[in-house]
């Protein structure tokens with residue numbers, strides 16, 4: 001089948017493209033490269049990249065009109081929970097509204113097969129484990145809500161217009177390709193294994209959120225699934241869509257292993273495999289982080305005929321191999337990011353300078369800056385920048401948008417540093 005993979009320049013999408021190629025399908029990538037990377041497309045040799053927005057109806061008409069597509073795997077989206085709490089508009093727009101545009105384009109062009117990257121975040125904080133597809137969906141953040149809304153729209157299209165839809169609800173995806181060339185070029189700072197690998201490499205600190213969860217060692221427990229097992233499930237879903245009836249089981253399948261690992265267990269495994277020593281900083285729980293998320297993935301195994309053969313060790317080893325290769329590449333985004341991270345004083349300089357600019361402009365007192373810096377430090381490593389500090393001040397209601405724009409303008413005037 002000719003399969004359009006939206007978000008095929010991203011972490012999951014690039015592995016899905018590889019799995020589709022291995023299964024004999026012909027994938028094409030649609031991506032706006034907002035968090036994706038051309039290099040991850042190029043490494044899937046011969047696969048065309050169509051650069052554009054999945055919410056642009058005219059662009060979608062060109063893509064569907066020009067490529068005789070048989071199916072869509074919709075991986076494009078925003079996927080950082082903390083960012084969704086700060087900026088729900090971005091999440092509902094990208095994951096829900098733009099998803100609707102995609103569904104409409106599929107309807108206009110009579111392409112009715114859809115596999116969707118959904119998430120265990122649709123379940124929220126479950127009362128019982130393991131989580132089955134019948135566990136109530138009660139998302140606790142805008143990310144989960146925006147994904148659930150898309151699921152519900154696409155299921156309505158299945159009932160009304162005969163779409164064949166499978167929402168694959170991923171648990172925590174980890175690892176890299178066995179060829180060592182595809183993996184996480186992580187920029188959000190929220191991904192467990194890349195964070196641990198970075199801490200092991202650089203002897204930097206690792207934030208352990210919550211040490212008093214009701215789990216075997218007090219740290220949160222997650223079901224980690226290898227990205228290649230996950231990608232293989234997508235290829236099987238595309239292949240099998242015509243011979244299954246997704247409406248018979250609610251159009252959604254869990255993709256997890258059924259085995260939970262606590263954060264401390266993953267940390268110990270990373271230390272053992274890399275030989276690196278990780279400095280652990282125990283910090284309070286993050287709001288909305290469930291104690292444990294473990295999947296019952298048996299329905300997906302039966303429906304798709306696939307099983308998860310790779311374990312935690314495989315995930316860590318493949319991710320470590322990938323990051324080593326990337327760090328050795330001159331132009332790798334991962335290398336650039338790591339070099340940047342090793343110069344904390346430069347980043348702090350910029351934050352301090354931003355604070356000075358705002359105080360000097362008479363907009364705020366130093367105390368308010370201190371308070372905003374504390375909030376920024378608690379925000380899981382996302383956005384170390386002075387821009388985020390500005391946005392936090394805006395959220396606090398301490399500064400107006402006009403003042404923020406003015407302060408950012410002054411930041412760009414070297415003479416006023």
Ligand SMILES: NC(=O)c1ccc[n+]([C@@H]2O[C@H](COP(=O)([O-])OP(=O)(O)OC[C@H]3O[C@@H](n4cnc5c(N)ncnc54)[C@H](O)[C@@H]3O)[C@@H](O)[C@H]2O)c1
Nearest residue numbers: 007009010011012032033034035036054076077079117173
């Ligand atoms: N990684 C995980 O652990 C995980 C878990 C559950 C669900 N998911 C879902 O899997 C999907 C892929 O996640 P990922 O981890 O590979 O993230 P990613 O950021 O690497 O990939 C997302 C891709 O979508 C593209 N994109 C974003 N907005 C777009 C737009 N408007 N138009 C076109 N392309 C756009 C990005 O450029 C990127 O290539 C997401 O939908 C996410 O919600 C991921």
